[in-house]
Amino acid sequence: MKGVWTTDHVREAENRLLARVPDGSLMRKAAFGLATVALRMLDPGVVGRRVTLLVGAGNNGGDALWAGAFLRRRGVAVTAVLLAPDRAHPEGLAALRKAGGRVTTEGHDAVRRADLVIDGIVGLSARGPLRPAAAELVELITAPVLAVDLPSGVEPDTGVVNGPAVTATATVTFGCHKPLHVLGEGAKRSGEVHLVDIGLGPELGEPDITVLEPADVGRLWPVPGPSDDKYTQGVTGVAAGSATYPGAAVLAAGAATLATSGMVRYTGPAADPIRARWPEVVATGSIGDTGRVQAWVIGPGMGTGPGGRDVLTQVLEAGVAVCADADAITLLANHKDLWDLREPGTPMVITPHDREFARLAGEVGDDRVAAALRAARRHDVVVLLKGHSTVVAAPDGRVLVNPARSSWAATAGSGDVLSGLIGSLLAAGLDPWLAAGCAAAAHELAGELAADGAPIPAGSLLSEVPNAIRVLRAAAASVSP
Numbered sequence: 001m002k003g004v005w006t007t008d009h010v011r012e013a014e015n016r017l018l019a020r021v022p023d024g025s026l027m028r029k030a031a032f033g034l035a036t037v038a039l040r041m042l043d044p045g046v047v048g049r050r051v052t053l054l055v056g057a058g059n060n061g062g063d064a065l066w067a068g069a070f071l072r073r074r075g076v077a078v079t080a081v082l083l084a085p086d087r088a089h090p091e092g093l094a095a096l097r098k099a100g101g102r103v104t105t106e107g108h109d110a111v112r113r114a115d116l117v118i119d120g121i122v123g124l125s126a127r128g129p130l131r132p133a134a135a136e137l138v139e140l141i142t143a144p145v146l147a148v149d150l151p152s153g154v155e156p157d158t159g160v161v162n163g164p165a166v167t168a169t170a171t172v173t174f175g176c177h178k179p180l181h182v183l184g185e186g187a188k189r190s191g192e193v194h195l196v197d198i199g200l201g202p203e204l205g206e207p208d209i210t211v212l213e214p215a216d217v218g219r220l221w222p223v224p225g226p227s228d229d230k231y232t233q234g235v236t237g238v239a240a241g242s243a244t245y246p247g248a249a250v251l252a253a254g255a256a257t258l259a260t261s262g263m264v265r266y267t268g269p270a271a272d273p274i275r276a277r278w279p280e281v282v283a284t285g286s287i288g289d290t291g292r293v294q295a296w297v298i299g300p301g302m303g304t305g306p307g308g309r310d311v312l313t314q315v316l317e318a319g320v321a322v323c324a325d326a327d328a329i330t331l332l333a334n335h336k337d338l339w340d341l342r343e344p345g346t347p348m349v350i351t352p353h354d355r356e357f358a359r360l361a362g363e364v365g366d367d368r369v370a371a372a373l374r375a376a377r378r379h380d381v382v383v384l385l386k387g388h389s390t391v392v393a394a395p396d397g398r399v400l401v402n403p404a405r406s407s408w409a410a411t412a413g414s415g416d417v418l419s420g421l422i423g424s425l426l427a428a429g430l431d432p433w434l435a436a437g438c439a440a441a442a443h444e445l446a447g448e449l450a451a452d453g454a455p456i457p458a459g460s461l462l463s464e465v466p467n468a469i470r471v472l473r474a475a476a477a478s479v480s481p
């Protein structure tokens with residue numbers, strides 16, 4: 001698992017560390033790590049290659065200047081462009097000058113002619129988009145960009161970009177990952193993120209955000225053992241679909257069928273198409289005939305009328321784990337009394353996209369993590385907020401983020417697949433926060449495998465679920481002793 005810490009927590013940890021290490025040693029460590037990645041990016045042949053440093057007013061610029069000094073000593077032609085000449089980091093500037101680096105306040109030529117640009121404009125103290133002088137230079141960049149700590153112009157704690165910002169080829173970050181590296185536009189703008197150890201580890205407490213690695217998901221994915229039968233692995237119930245939207249039920253039930261062994265039961269008006277596509281599913285027309293399940297998936301294509309409300313009532317009263325998606329979320333938003341039917345402590349995951357979220361808990365806004373946490377605490381459920389970066393928040397404050405590598409999953413019906421995956425992991429007994437996180441990871445990977453460079457319908461994503469599970473389990477096998 002990868003930990004991510006907010007800027008407040010990074011600063012607190014840095015202050016504790018700074019109190020017990022010699023002055024300047026952290027920055028030199030950070031800068032040396034930065035220079036090492038820069039040399040790799042310049043390879044082959046670093047002597048005489050042109051590196052331009054964009055240097056802002058703070059320590060982020062200081063990192064860039066110190067890295068420039070290291071690079072200069074390896075024969076690189078280094079030019080520092082000072083955006084705030086009076087406030088450039090004094091020791092870093094002196095070190096660069098001593099190593100023979102050039103310093104200027106007029107950066108147009110240096111940026112245009114660079115083989116590599118190092119973005120030391122702003123780091124953890126960033127507020128808002130790039131200021132005009134910095135934005136004008138960034139516009140001119142054609143070379144690869146190595147960002148110091150984060151691509152300047154991106155909000156560090158949300159990954160939001162509201163104006164001009166750097167798009168980095170790679171980012172070197174120090175001590176730990178920060179939220180922007182895994183969230184939305186920030187993740188995209190960071191490029192490949194390299195973590196440099198500056199000894200911050202012991203000072204960092206519990207992470208604010210966790211990212212599951214493929215091996216984590218593979219290890220957690222439930223598989224049958226010698227003593228298992230179809231019931232012991234958890235039976236998933238799917239209440240979804242309608243005469244108008246039978247496909248949503250077929251996708252959700254299909255996902256539950258493929259995600260784990262064991263058994264899937266279906267209830268609703270799409271029993272015939274379900275039987276035709278998934279003969280393994282035990283399909284009935286009414287919830288009373290369904291038999292026992294360990295978890296329900298409810299909502300996709302179900303409708304928000306009295307029929308849907310009645311089924312949701314029965315599901316919530318059943319006292320088993322629930323994944324509520326789509327129309328079930330709208331019903332919960334429209335009829336607040338439905339929440340009271342749930343037995344306290346029963347695992348529950350809701351999976352809104354932004355519009356469903358707004359119905360339930362107000363606009364998402366820029367801070368998706370804070371929004372998901374707010375809703376999770378208000379309703380005492382795990383909230384999976386969909387998007388390019390999926391955020392999973394638990395009422396106890398745990399947050400998982402699944403940053404997508406591609407956007408092929410943004411296609412009609414793919415959410416139905418996701419809810420089926422979550423339901424089957426809940427039925428298998430996984431902690432609901434992990435169930436949602438593992439499902440999001442497998443879902444995203446299935447989309448990537450299915451697409452392979454071209455658009456796909458949700459059915460193709462669904463077909464790749466077994467391959468995604470194989471890849472994730474292989475990752476787990478390759479790291480276990």
Ligand SMILES: NC(=O)C1=CN([C@@H]2O[C@H](COP(=O)(O)OP(=O)(O)OC[C@H]3O[C@@H](n4cnc5c(N)ncnc54)[C@H](OP(=O)(O)O)[C@@H]3O)[C@@H](O)[C@H]2O)[C@@H](O)CC1
Nearest residue numbers: 026027058059060122123124125126127128129130131149
């Ligand atoms: N602490 C440590 O031990 C270590 C810290 N390290 C490094 O320090 C970095 C944090 O440094 P920091 O706190 O000095 O501020 P930093 O991010 O460089 O900002 C500088 C100034 O930029 C300005 N500015 C703000 N927004 C802006 C915008 N949108 N566009 C343009 N300019 C903007 C604003 O100045 P203003 O003009 O508002 O006064 C702000 O004060 C951290 O990211 C890491 O790289 C590493 O060396 C490891 C050890």
Ligand SMILES: Nc1ncnc2c1ncn2[C@@H]1O[C@H](COP(=O)(O)OP(=O)(O)O)[C@@H](O)[C@H]1O
Nearest residue numbers: 353386387388404407409410412413414415416
């Ligand atoms: N830009 C994107 N990049 C990656 N994944 C995305 C993107 N947009 C949506 N997704 C994912 O696609 C799925 C869409 O779900 P949803 O909006 O409920 O669609 P539907 O209701 O048609 O099934 C979710 O898993 C979501 O996280």
Ligand SMILES: [K+]
Nearest residue numbers: 119122148150
């Ligand atoms: K930066």
